[in-house]
Amino acid sequence: MTTLDSRSQAVLSIQLIDARGPRFGAILTTLMLAATLLTIPSTISIILLSIQTLVFGLGSLVGLAAQPYGVIYRRFVQPKLGKPTDLEDPRPPRFAQSVGLMFAVLGLVALLTGATTVAFVAVGAALAAAFLNAAFNFCLGCEMYLIGRRILGRSSVSV
Amino acid sequence: MTGLLVLLAVLLGASAFGVYRRRVDGQLRQVSRERPDEPTEIPALVEGSVAVVGAPDGPQVPHHREHLTSADIGAELGSSATVVQFSSAFCAPCRTTRVVLDEVSGMIPGVAHVEIDAEAHLDLVRRLDIRRTPTVLILDAAGDVRVRAAGAPRKADVIAALGTLM
Structure with a gap:
């Protein structure tokens, strides 16, 4: 016997995605951010981080369907892997993209203004999450989310 | 050079954290009567043995253990136990946990599975000191929180923990 509250019932109607897609994206993101770290401070690092910022921006603001790494995954990788074994809710990975976007924008602004130390910290934090x-298939932003809500928020639904 | 050092530090730190989290994730811990905030591990579950978990030592003060009513969780308590799952929208393992707990509650008569949206019940989340989702609480027939796990628990562990409450 299971009782779901109204919000959880809404979850059931969400279109699930192949869980391997965001994981593949996280690998590419890790490589991009590692390459950025190794080239700071240089024009190459600004180009790399700009591309990654755009990727995060599309993934969080437009949606996972528009996330370039996801497009690469679906076009070139998924056909080789076959049917997905594990489906997941697209909201956690999309939320992770917005957390990544915040750090990437901070890092990019720091690089453009010559604040190298801030850039190292911001890119390092984004790299840790990616x-x-x-x-480990671990979503750092998702874990921080409830703690953030506990500190900042009141209950969004009054019962 | 600095970039390489930052890269290595991040990879090492994140790996250590990831390995630690994988080890403790979803571990069911018995809630002691004296200090509900500091649950103690269930020895029987760690080794997978069938030993019955004894009551914690010390004076028995049942009122210090968190007590939940059907009004708190918005659903009827199960006649022998209730498995309460706290979930949120941005939580990938919540789905897996729901499937596991659904299956267990369907299998054992008298066990109810209640899923609570943590964001919509922040007062309850603060009162029970829930920090992440999924967090799973197992209540006895009276509604006392006896076992809790942060992270997705394994099915066998949930069944074993329910067994000790029956």
């Missing part, structure tokens, strides 16, 4: 996602 690497945890790629290597």
Whole structure:
């Protein structure tokens, strides 16, 4: 016997996605951010981080369907892997994209203004989150979300 | 050079954290009567043995253990136990956990599975000191929180923990 509250019932009607897609994206993101770290401070690092910022922007603001790494995954990787074994809710990975976007924008602004130390910290933080996602399937932003809501928020639904 | 050092530090730190989290994730812990905030591990579950978990030592003060009513969780308590799952929208393992707990509650008569949206019940989340989703609580027939796990628990562990409450 299971009782779901109204919000959870809404979850059931959401279109699920292949869980391997965001994981593949996290691997590419990890490589991009690692390459950015190794080239700071240089024009190459600005170009790399700009591309990654655009990727995060599309993934979070437009949606996972528009996320370039996801497009690469669906076009070139998924056909080789076959049917998905694990489906997941697209909201956690999309939320992760917005957390990544915040750090990437901060890093990019820091690079453009010559604040190299800030750039190292911001790109390093984004790399930590992407690497945890790629290597351990762990969503750092998702974990921080409830803590953030506990500190900042009141209950969004009055019962 | 600095970039390489930052890269190595991040990879090492994140790996250590990831390995630690994988180890403790979803581990069911028995809630002691004295200090509900500091659950103690269930020895029987760690080794997978069938030993019955004894009551914690010390004076028995049942009122210090968190107590939930059907009004708190918005659903009727199960006649022998209730598995309460706190979930949120941005939570990938919540789905897996729901499937596991659904299956368990369907299998064992008298066990109810209640899923609570953590964001919509922040007061309850603060009162129970829930920090992440999914967090799973197992209540006995009276509604006392006896076992809790942060992260997706394994099915066998949930069944074993329910067994100790029956």
